[in-house]
Amino acid sequence: MQKYDAAVVGGGIAGLTAAIYAAKAGKQTIVIEKQDRLGGRAISNKKNGAYFNLGGHALYKGHAHETFMELGVNVRGNQPSANGYGLWKGKLITLPTDLKSLFTTQLLSWKGKMELASWLMKFTKMDTHGYDRISLREWMEGNVRDPMVRHLFYSLLRTASYVVGPDLPAAGPVLRQLQNALNGVKYLDRGWGELVEELRKIASELGVRFITHNKVMTVEIRNGIVQQVVCEDGTRIAARNVILATSPSIAHQLVPFSEKTALQTWKEQAIEITAACLDVALRRLPKPKQQFIYGIDQTIFLTNQSRAAYLSDDGAQVISLIKYQGKENDPDEELRELEGMLDLAQPGWREQLMVKQYLPKITVSHDFMHINRRENPGPAVPEIQGLYVAGEWASHGELLVDAATASAKRAIQHMLHLEGKGRNILDEHRGII
Known part of the structure; x- marks a missing residue:
């Protein structure tokens, strides 16, 4: 014994x-x-020299990051650029991620731009614990006026939480997660393994x-x-x-x-959170600027993690795509959606493909x-x-x-x-x- x-x-x-x-x-x-x-x-799989996580992984500057620093963990990796696009009605439109893009993006009206700028300033100091007992939708409908700003926030918060709908998540935790994201995100060299x-x-x-x-x-x-x-x-x-x-x-x-x-x-x-995840390693990017895309009217997200982390031994670009899932899911249809996002972001990607990994339904979290x-x-x-x-x-x-x-x-x-x-x-x- x-x-x-x-x-x-x-x-x-x-x-x-x-x-x-x-x-x-x-x-x-x-x-x-x-x-x-x-x-x-949190394991990583190495395929043809590329390091694939089990779906898209990012380390925010939250509790886990603080814990790893406290324990002396050498967390290798870098923070990616936030410059990116929003997918709206089949088109890629510049996301308002900094002052220049805020004023030039075609996603928002002038009033919407002013409201978004105001909220981004409020987020850094906002006490979110007062919203722990209301749904994300209730918070959004009661606080955000501009419809397109709501759409954008729903997309950002969906990516931060992996939860596809706004009616179940308690607003406070999801808003805190967005605060962590705004403080910085890191992609890890050679994956989470x-x-x-x-x-x-x-x-x-x-x-x-x-x-x-x-x-x-x-x-x-x-x-x-x-x-x-x-x-x-x-x-x-x-x-x-x-x-x-x-x-x-x-x-x-x-x-x-x-x-x-x-x-x-x-x-x-x-209540389990699941996602369909597609990872691809490409020899090169047909469209080098289109590396970071939020689905605004689609529950899809794309990021080239190689822009900030070492994820290939031979220089391949490792892109992760996520389809956030609800109760109903169709693996074949969701793969078509994810590949359709790649077709839009990186046309001709199939000719550059070295290896891919498709996970039709992976558990992101067993509850939230x-x-x-x-x-x-x-x-x-x-x-x-x-x-x-x-x-x-x-x-x-x-x-x-x-x-x-x-x-x-x-x-x-x-x-x-x-x-x-x-x-x-x-x-x-x-x-x-």
């Missing part, structure tokens, strides 16, 4: 972050990952042990207290604390009688802050002593990778807090939005 202070189930960004903070606190820590490599949805490797190295140096290609089957509980995790190959790992850095549905499956715990609520309230949510997940499962959750779905107001790192830190902080108090405190984590 192997014994640990903390066992982390899942080796993605949340799991690695949790393991590092547990180890930094002096806890004997192990990470169990069912795949043969760490990273989860390099970030995962950096986190693995830090964890290893702190003494974290890793088991890969081994699936956890159950978390054994006795008298409401975590005892051990049992793996598919029969390995048993005794642990005083278990952090489930998995999806809410898997967390629910791993815990006996989970229907009697908060895991049931978290599973039931979860939406107006139908009953409570915020984690960090602790209150009915079971020593059990915690982490992941981008365990958000308390953060989005995407920011939620992954924030929830991981919350889990470890809560664990240490309980241990410092001899675990004799009442549940204090479950905020209702």
